[in-house]
Amino acid sequence: MDDIFILYNQNKTNEQQICNRLKKIDKNLQTKLNTEDEDRIQFLDLPIHRNKHNMTINIYRKPTETNTTIHYLSNHPSEHKMAAYRYHINRLNTLPINKEGKEKEWDNKGRMAVNNGFPKDSIKKLRKKLEQKSIGTNDRKQKKQKWTPFTYFSPLVRNVTNIFRDTDINIAYRSTNTIFKQLAKKPDRPDNPSGIYSIRYRIVPHTRSMWDNPVEIYK
Numbered sequence: 001m002d003d004i005f006i007l008y009n010q011n012k013t014n015e016q017q018i019c020n021r022l023k024k025i026d027k028n029l030q031t032k033l034n035t036e037d038e039d040r041i042q043f044l045d046l047p048i049h050r051n052k053h054n055m056t057i058n059i060y061r062k063p064t065e066t067n068t069t070i071h072y073l074s075n076h077p078s079e080h081k082m083a084a085y086r087y088h089i090n091r092l093n094t095l096p097i098n099k100e101g102k103e104k105e106w107d108n109k110g111r112m113a114v115n116n117g118f119p120k121d122s123i124k125k126l127r128k129k130l131e132q133k134s135i136g137t138n139d140r141k142q143k144k145q146k147w148t149p150f151t152y153f154s155p156l157v158r159n160v161t162n163i164f165r166d167t168d169i170n171i172a173y174r175s176t177n178t179i180f181k182q183l184a185k186k187p188d189r190p191d192n193p194s195g196i197y198s199i200r201y202r203i204v205p206h207t208r209s210m211w212d213n214p215v216e217i218y219k
Contacts, residue, residue, distance in 0.1 A: 045060045046095070059097070059105055068116065109123050145168075146169045148171060152174065
């Protein structure tokens with residue numbers, strides 16, 4: 001168990017008393033305190049700001065975040081490409097973020113989509129779709145869903161999966177170019193079953209073609 005968020009009255013107790021109380025629960029229980037700084041504290045991926053009457057939260061991003069998702073032109077099903085944006089939109093609709101914070105987050109999501117090759121209106125359409133789906137879900141009873149997976153080798157696979165469009169079977173897609181499959185390849189040498197390869201490369205001057213010095217792979 002970790003990541004516990006505690007609100008307490010400073011006139012009645014303090015963080016050290018709370019920590020001592022937790023240690024009495026079990027002698028092996030270890031606690032590390034992170035207290036607020038200037039009425040602010042970072043909890044999970046949410047910066048929380050406390051003021052006199054309430055608390056406000058926002059979305060936190062690490063300084064090293066690159067806002068990179070699966071590119072729009074990559075050979076992946078659209079469901080995979082939009083998965084990251086569905087997560088961000090659902091999180092934004094669920095968290096009690098103020099209006100100003102939500103508008104800032106929407107602008108960030110729009111720039112993220114454009115930087116990854118998506119059409120400008122793709123996020124707006126997805127947002128509207130998820131909002132309508134949320135309303136519809138609340139109006140009807142949840143049914144147990146049936147799923148079947150298909151390997152997505154190209155957009156042509158939808159010619160097959162479209163057959164199930166009017167049935168109660170949902171389609172899930174799995175990619176062929178996964179890291180697991182790359183690492184799970186059987187090596188040519190039987191004495192190396194790990195599938196791990198070492199790659200040696202050399203820098204090619206920009207005045208020459210990269211194809212003049214192809215990457216050499218050594219097992």
